[in-house]
Amino acid sequence: MNEETEALYREIKCCTVCESKLPAGSNPVLTIDNRSKILIIGQAPGKKVHLSGVPWDDQSGKELRIWLGVTEEAFYDSENFAIIPMGFCYPGKGKSGDLPPRIECAPIWHERVLAQLQNIKLTLLIGQYAQSYYLQGQKYKTLTETVKNYQNYLPRYFPLPHPSPRNFIWMSKNQWFKKEAVPVLQEQIGQILHKT
Template sequence: MTECNLLKKNDFYLARNCRECVNILPLQPNPIIQGSANSQICIIGQAPGLAAHNSSLAWNDASGDRLRTWLGMNKATFYDENIVAILPMGFCYPGKSSSGDLPPIKKCAEIWHQRLLSSFTPKITLLIGQYAQNYYLNDKLGVTNRVRNWQDYLPEYIVLPHPSPRNNIWLKKNSWFEESVLPEVKTIIQDNT
């Protein structure tokens, strides 16, 4: 293994063992990320939920099932780190609020994202939900307007709403998303895997 590849592998190892937020997390740190120097697609979402925390497997819930359906990807492909990198905005489960999970802890993206993203070159990056989109995009549009104009962010990004069951009302109000956006997104994903 070359020194450069060893350093890249070491970055993912260090991030998976991060304890920066041990004093503010509701549970012991369990950074849930995935990736390698060969990852073709990068998924940047919110933060792991409790099911993901308990299983140490990203997107291991109903949201993940829906996301894989949206992308036309089976679990074997999705969890292959040489195909898909998963770098949430917060690497650990942030805890519960009265209306769902708390927002991701900002330190993760600030400390790790640039470092990890410099260790591989994805063909496409998916920005899922408001936290990822607000961090990476320089616009004041909300998720709905970004997703409606999703092609404006290509070829670097694909913007998607969060696939949580909590967004069923949004999906029902915005049926154009599943009718016209998702078929094109699936094609792009299939072309890049």
């Protein structure tokens, strides 16, 4: 990555803006590289990712890589994928899973990160928080409808549900996702990564 991108990366890694509100303290998790071709915008790191410092280093990440049709090696190659969450740090546990991403991160950092990522061909918006922030008036009433109408957002965005094991019920109710959307997603990813 170039010096400017590396400086921004180091700056984000040192961020403590909302540390006092984070039960596990701050540990911003991201991957950015000015050469990245695909941008993944997720929710916030879970506890396991908070501890490892490696984005999507959990069961959700394994499922996401299956959806994308990529190996772990390809996924963690920053020339392929830049990875930023809506909230860069683990927000803590809520009553039914992790708390929502902290709202401070995206307004402070996302615009500056995107300015460095000039080679992005496709942005994956994973979950309702990323979709609400980036699609705003263009998203449908529910995440299901937004994901079902993914074609409307191409070639810029591809909205996805969260690949968490907690979403098993959603997956079983919406089998069209793996049958119809995932093959298109894999085709898009393959075309971008294998363009010479």
